[in-house]
Amino acid sequence: MTPATGLAAHLLRVRSVLFSSLRHYHASWAVGDLVAALTLLTIAVPEQLATSRLAGMPPITGLYAFVAGSVVFALLGSNPQMSVGGDSTIAPLFAVGIAGLAATGSPHYIALVGILGVMVGVLVALIGVLRLGWIAEFLSAPITSGFLAGVAVIIVVHQLPDLLGLPGGGGSTLRRIGYAVTHLNLLNGWTLGIGIGVFAVVAIAERVDRRLPGALIGLIASIILVGALHLHTHGVAVLGALAHGAPHLGLHGLSWSVLRSVAPLAGVVALVVVSQTAATTRAFADQGDYQVDVNRDFLGVGAGSIIAGLVGAFPVNASPPRTAAVAAASGRTQAAGLAAAGAVVVLIPAAGLLKNLPLATLAAVLIFVATRIFHVRDLINIARYDRVEFALALITLLTVSLVGVEQGIAVAVALAILDRTRLSARPQLHVLGRIPSTTSWAPLNGTDHATQLPGVLVVLFATPIWYANAVHFRTALSAAVDSASHPLKVLVLDTIGMSDIDYTGSRALRQILDQLDRNGVTFAMARTGDRVRTGLARSALLQRIGDDHLYPSVDEAVTALHTDNADTSPALPTPDPAS
Secondary structure, three states: OOHHHHHHHHHHHHHHHOOHHHOOOOHHHHHHHHHHHHHHHHHHHHHHHHHHHHOOOOHHHHHHHHHHHHHHHHHHOOOOOOOEEOOOOOHHHHHHHHHOOOOOOOHHHHHHHHHHHHHHHHHHHHHHHOOOHHHHHHOOHHHHHHHHHHHHHHHHHHHHHHHHOOOOOOOOHHHHHHHHHHOHHHOOHHHHHHHHHHHHHHHHHHHHOOOOOHHHHHHHHHHHHHHHHOHHHHOOOEOOOOOOOOOOOOOOOOOHHHHHHHHHHHHHHHHHHHHHHHHHHHHHHHHHOOOOOHHHHHHHHHHHHHHHHHOOOOOOEEOHHHHHHHHHOOOOOOHHHHHHHHHHHHHHHHHHHHHHOEHHHHHHHHHHHHHHHOOHHHHHHHHHHOHHHHHHHHHHHHHHHHOOHHHHHHHHHHHHHHHHHHHHOOOOOEEEEEOOOOOOEEEOOOOOOOEOOOOEEEEEOOOOEOOOOHHHHHHHHHHHHHOOOOOOOEEEEEOOOOOOEOHHHHHHHHHHHHHHHHHOOEEEEEOOOHHHHHHHHHOOHHHHHOHHHEEOOHHHHHHHHHHHOOOOOOOOOOOOOOO
16 A cells, blocks of 8 residues: 555545534434524523533633534534533532632633643543543442532532522632521522522423423523613622623643643543543433444543633533433434534624623522432432442542542542452352252352262352452361361362462462362362463462363363262262253
């Protein structure tokens, strides 16, 4: 192949993945995509304005984030229905983190959020390019439920001042709650009434039909109400004039010290983005019965965050609610997202019409979003299933909401790994017996009526032997040997499922062999894999055990060794040939 031919083939491959959902477009899809675009637009505008406020950013940046995420994902992503933009899950996460480095809303804060967006985007895109999406699997379902519940608490607490019409109060979650409680005498009735009314409209619309633009209806109605009754003169806080010119391109205040201070937060946000993106794209692909490339979707979302950061906005993420809206409206391709993004660009010059938008309206929309991500039923199911896993979810919830998102995820992941290590360090040693009239062997405590043969002990240790469980393995096997009901002549270790044995494990096995040699017991292994054989060879145990004592099945091992010990053992029952 000539260089020119190779370059042409590469360009064709690149072309095949760009705007992949629009290739082979059918005219019959246009109506569904148009309806989905209108649905997405009516949901996205109020949601993105609310999310930008939750992020501590100028409201207009939420619209920039939506446009950047939607266009870039349509270009590079594989899921035809997924909506990408500003997300209320990660907004409070990075808002709390960046607030520790700069005053919320200050030029330095806005610059740091832009840098964070690019860093998050680079990390997520690299995870896609290097196909490292398995990293997200360290966030187990209980941790994810606890994390989302903690984020929901943060959202609600942060919105209390705007919902109640109180002067803003900063600080930790407990401090914010205390501030709201002690200043209830300053509550503004008009503000609270607007917030409750908008929340009710959004909730009712959601219950009737998810495609109904409840948030947009509440937004328009509250703007009209404030303007008609001049409620800003009655203490109702409004959004005010929006700076809605062209976005400021590039990164500002970039330095190595800034990158070092933002990097840990960027890693946490990227992990959450990868987790939510993977869950969203897989769930809707299964629901819509189409194929997706998860790593390409990481690339699309990551590149969207990079562009969003470069235009002065904030990191973007896959949105399950907006994706559900696109699917419910029969959207078939990313044409829906592109059309909605185009409409937002056209509407940005008219953003001045939002100056009378009550902050209570945005607070109500965000609080409704919080109720959607606080999955009480999931927490109840986790509690019913396992108290330890529920404790992990609860620790995550409390740490995220009361201490910090980064600390909450770090503590929960560490505890989950420790718990899993604890369980893997105490695996069960199964004593096997022969199923009557067969050549199969099964645990004695099973339902197959397996029986032991006198003088023969067969055990199954279906996990690697490594430093964390080596002592447990030696202790359990010694106990099984000591408790044998007949004088022991043969011991067979079934190693199916034992994928590895490390140095510490080999020492434990050597101690077992020493004990068996002292008692005159013949040892063999069955169904031993290549990696275990390699470990045995490195530790010189293979030579001690002997290749001729490694058998392809338990029954072959027992038959051979029982024959060798026939002078001291009862005859081995003959299996039914029909079996």
